[in-house]
Amino acid sequence: MKSKATLKQIAKELGVSVSTVSKALNGSLEISEPTKQRVQEYAKLKNYKPNVIGLNLKNRSxxxxxxxxxxxxxxxxxxxxxxxxxxxxxxxxxxxxxxxxxxxxxxxxxxxxxxxxxxxxxxxxxxxxxxxxxxxxxxxxxxxxxxxxxxxxxxxxxxxxxxxxVDDFESAINATNHLIERGCRKIALLSAIDNLSVGKLRAEGFYKAIKNHGHQVDENLVILTNTNEEFNDKIGGFFIKNKPDGVFALDEHASVTAMKLGIQNGYKVPNDLQIIGFADGLWSRRMTPSMSTVSQHxxxxxxxxxxxxxxxxxxxxxxxxxxxxxxxxxxxxxxxxxxx
Missing domain, CATH: 3.40.50.2300 (Response regulator)
Structure with missing residues (x-):
């Protein structure tokens, strides 16, 4: 027996939309006669049968x-x-x-x-x-x-x-402003989600806040990666080399890792190093010291x-x-x- 085709398969083969195939098979006046005939003949060739159960479900909630x-x-x-x-x-x-x-x-x-x-x-x-x-x-x-x-x-x-x-851009501005108002002058931007739309918006907010205070971002203090593994590879030795006094981390992995490495490298939190992370998971609350975070509700x-x-x-x-x-x-x- 020939396998039954689906609307999606027919649409893909003929280079038209699923909606066009459906309307053509139902004889809709919206579809031209040549297209209608082409679709109907192809559906017959491919042994297409309407999914009665699916149709019934489509017609009701x-x-x-x-x-x-x-x-x-x-x-x-x-x-x-x-x-x-x-x-x-x-x-x-x-x-x-x-x-x-x-x-x-x-x-x-x-x-x-x-x-x-x-x-x-x-x-x-x-x-x-x-x-x-x-x-x-x-x-x-x-x-x-x-x-x-x-x-x-x-x-x-x-x-x-x-x-x-959520207001990713504005919340990143607010978090960065908070670090600046608490005396931070060398703020690191850390991210393991730079490929995501939310990661890009948060990074833009950070840059905007630094610029609003009349400063330029020190690119040596910026680590933007797409995965946790890539971030772990790049963060090693970061605190010894760059000596930041603040961290704005755009995801929980980056924030927790930064806190641990900062403490391991002799930083006293928050006296030597202040940290704000984005996201409010259990790790943030249970760490010692507990971490200031942007909560997304x-x-x-x-x-x-x-x-x-x-x-x-x-x-x-x-x-x-x-x-x-x-x-x-x-x-x-x-x-x-x-x-x-």
């Missing part, structure tokens, strides 16, 4: 949301999920969760698996590898099929969907993302206005920065 998270071991994403789950449960929706493990292909697989009538919409953060490759067509294909997406934290401006973000991000998606699903006549919600961060001052 499944009350199920697909959630795609890049890294379940990351406390930030785990906290976002608790916010999503809370709102979904309150409003009578179920969740199907997939982990992309920062993989572009796994992200595509999850979208394809769930978009065939299984779910009503997606909530997701873009995988690390996807942002590196700058490949976002799989999101556009899902949106073209009429399935809404809400992106959070890691987003792409190329995708026309609702988004929930992760559960609130999840709650807002779920509310945006469900509102869009339940108010289908209001589909034109794309919404971006910005969640304000909070600088939590602990023992790694000086008191006033």
């Amino acid at each position: 499944t009350k199920t949301i697909g959630v795609i998270i890049p890294d379940i071991l990351n406390s930030f994403f785990a906290k976002v999920f608790t916010g999503i789950e809370k709102v979904a449960d309150d409003r009578g929706y179920k969740l199907i969760t997939c982990i992309s493990n920062e993989s572009y292909q796994k992200e595509i697989n999850a979208l394809e698996m769930l978009s065939n009538g299984t779910i009503d919409g997606f909530i997701l953060a873009i995988a690390d590898e996807t942002q590196k490759l700058h490949q976002f067509n799989h999101f556009k294909e899902v949106l073209n099929e009429g399935i809404p997406i809400v992106m959070f934290d890691r987003i792409s401006d190329e995708i026309n969907c609702d988004k929930v973000i 992760a559960p609130e991000i999840g709650e807002v993302a779920a509310s945006l998606l469900i509102d869009r699903l339940e108010n289908k006549e209001e589909k034109t206005l794309i919404i971006t919600r910005v969640i304000k961060t909070e600088l939590r001052k602990r023992d790694s920065t000086k008191k006033v």
